[in-house]
Amino acid sequence: MTPILSISDATKRYNTPDGNVITALDNVSLVVEQNEFVTLLGPSGCGKTTLLRTISGFEDLETGSIQIDGSTVTHLPAHKRPVNTVFQKYALFPHMSISKNVAYSLEVSGVSKSQITTRVGKMLELVGLEGFENRKVNQLSGGQQQRVALARSLIAQPKILLLDEPLSALDKNLRHKMQQELKTLQEEIGIAFVFVTHDQEEALTMSDRIVVLSDGKIQQLGTPEDIYRRPENEFVARFVGEGNLFDGEVTQSTTKGASVTLTTGQKTVVSQSGLKKGDKVKLLARPEDVLIGKSSNTKDITFNGTVDHVNFIGAEYQILAKSKDGTSIKATFRPDVEQRDQIAGVGSDIRLYVPKEALHVITKEKVI
Numbered sequence: 001m002t003p004i005l006s007i008s009d010a011t012k013r014y015n016t017p018d019g020n021v022i023t024a025l026d027n028v029s030l031v032v033e034q035n036e037f038v039t040l041l042g043p044s045g046c047g048k049t050t051l052l053r054t055i056s057g058f059e060d061l062e063t064g065s066i067q068i069d070g071s072t073v074t075h076l077p078a079h080k081r082p083v084n085t086v087f088q089k090y091a092l093f094p095h096m097s098i099s100k101n102v103a104y105s106l107e108v109s110g111v112s113k114s115q116i117t118t119r120v121g122k123m124l125e126l127v128g129l130e131g132f133e134n135r136k137v138n139q140l141s142g143g144q145q146q147r148v149a150l151a152r153s154l155i156a157q158p159k160i161l162l163l164d165e166p167l168s169a170l171d172k173n174l175r176h177k178m179q180q181e182l183k184t185l186q187e188e189i190g191i192a193f194v195f196v197t198h199d200q201e202e203a204l205t206m207s208d209r210i211v212v213l214s215d216g217k218i219q220q221l222g223t224p225e226d227i228y229r230r231p232e233n234e235f236v237a238r239f240v241g242e243g244n245l246f247d248g249e250v251t252q253s254t255t256k257g258a259s260v261t262l263t264t265g266q267k268t269v270v271s272q273s274g275l276k277k278g279d280k281v282k283l284l285a286r287p288e289d290v291l292i293g294k295s296s297n298t299k300d301i302t303f304n305g306t307v308d309h310v311n312f313i314g315a316e317y318q319i320l321a322k323s324k325d326g327t328s329i330k331a332t333f334r335p336d337v338e339q340r341d342q343i344a345g346v347g348s349d350i351r352l353y354v355p356k357e358a359l360h361v362i363t364k365e366k367v368i
């Protein structure tokens with residue numbers, strides 16, 4: 001099947017007024033399949049909006065090409081591309097009725113009145129706003145306005161919907177609700193969404209695949225599980241989720257994995273293949289993989305220290321512990337009912353360990 005979107009070697013530079021050149025996109029290549037929910041994730045200024053704007057045609061590429069549904073659109077003006085964008089600030093017409101807002105693009109392109117009424121009705125039903133036709137936008141809640149913005153963008157039946165941080169103005173509870181709704185809507189209408197966020201949790205929850213960007217480059221492209229469990233470089237490991245990184249060197253490698261000696265002197269084994277003796281590596285352990293107690297396997301990473309911080313965050317506790325040599329380790333755990341009254345307090349001694357199976361080897365440098 002033809003991918004719905006194919007971006008090849010896209011580069012975009014901006015000249016700033018003070019004479020500098022910013023490379024907002026640096027050789028970006030990306031393929032999005034039909035019906036896929038792909039999220040662009042990265043820190044402020046990494047190029048997310050620029051990438052969306054080059055897809056929609058609001059920005060020209062310096063080099064590279066873009067294909068949508070098999071046709072090259074690289075030099076096509078924005079209004080001729082079969083895509084639509086939902087912006088962070090919904091850009092609705094505040095004094096117009098909901099129906100008028102949603103109908104707008106059909107009206108300007110001369111669709112008949114009866115067609116418009118039918119399609120607006122269907123769209124409002126789809127986003128759960130039937131009965132709101134005659135309300136004005138400024139008489140709606142944030143979540144309802146968001147739905148109007150979605151309906152307005154979807155009514156023209158784009159092949160791809162681009163969404164630039166559409167949920168960031170909403171409070172946490174509403175945001176979670178809208179995340180679910182948006183995902184369900186995407187599955188229902190069956191078109192590809194390219195969604196921008198700098199919120200990693202949002203990206204993990206919603207996406208089929210995530211594109212992690214930094215400095216205009218793709219750092220990693222993969223499923224939420226790939227990105228979280230198997231980050232390819234330190235940037236991705238640190239940007240997505242919390243983690244402990246242990247420096248080490250490969251001392252022996254076999255077809256089944258490798259032995260690694262940490263800078264602390266501890267020896268462990270990892271199951272990743274393809275490592276060579278002498279390789280410098282970082283081992284990632286997520287805080288939920290750090291366990292309390294004494295390990296029974298000599299190849300697990302063990303840690304003796306004192307508790308430096310305890311954060312209670314409802315379902316779980318976060319513990320930051322420090323060892324005598326100054327290294328620190330983060331652990332999160334969910335105590336069962338009996339354990340709840342025995343949480344180690346700040347200053348108390350603690351023994352922690354990471355089962356060797358939980359270690360993930362990071363081998364790549366950041367893509368710079």
Ligand SMILES: Nc1ncnc2c1ncn2[C@@H]1O[C@H](COP(=O)(O)OP(=O)(O)OP(=O)(O)O)[C@@H](O)[C@H]1O
Pocket residue numbers: 014015016022023024042043044045046047048049050051198
């Ligand atoms: N019109 C412009 N002129 C000059 N530089 C620009 C222009 N638009 C964007 N930039 C720069 O290009 C880089 C990428 O910007 P972009 O808006 O794509 O980032 P972003 O990832 O969307 O960030 P945010 O999360 O803050 O929205 C930034 O360094 C930004 O300052």
Ligand SMILES: [Mg+2]
Pocket residue numbers: 048049050
């Ligand atoms: Mg942006």
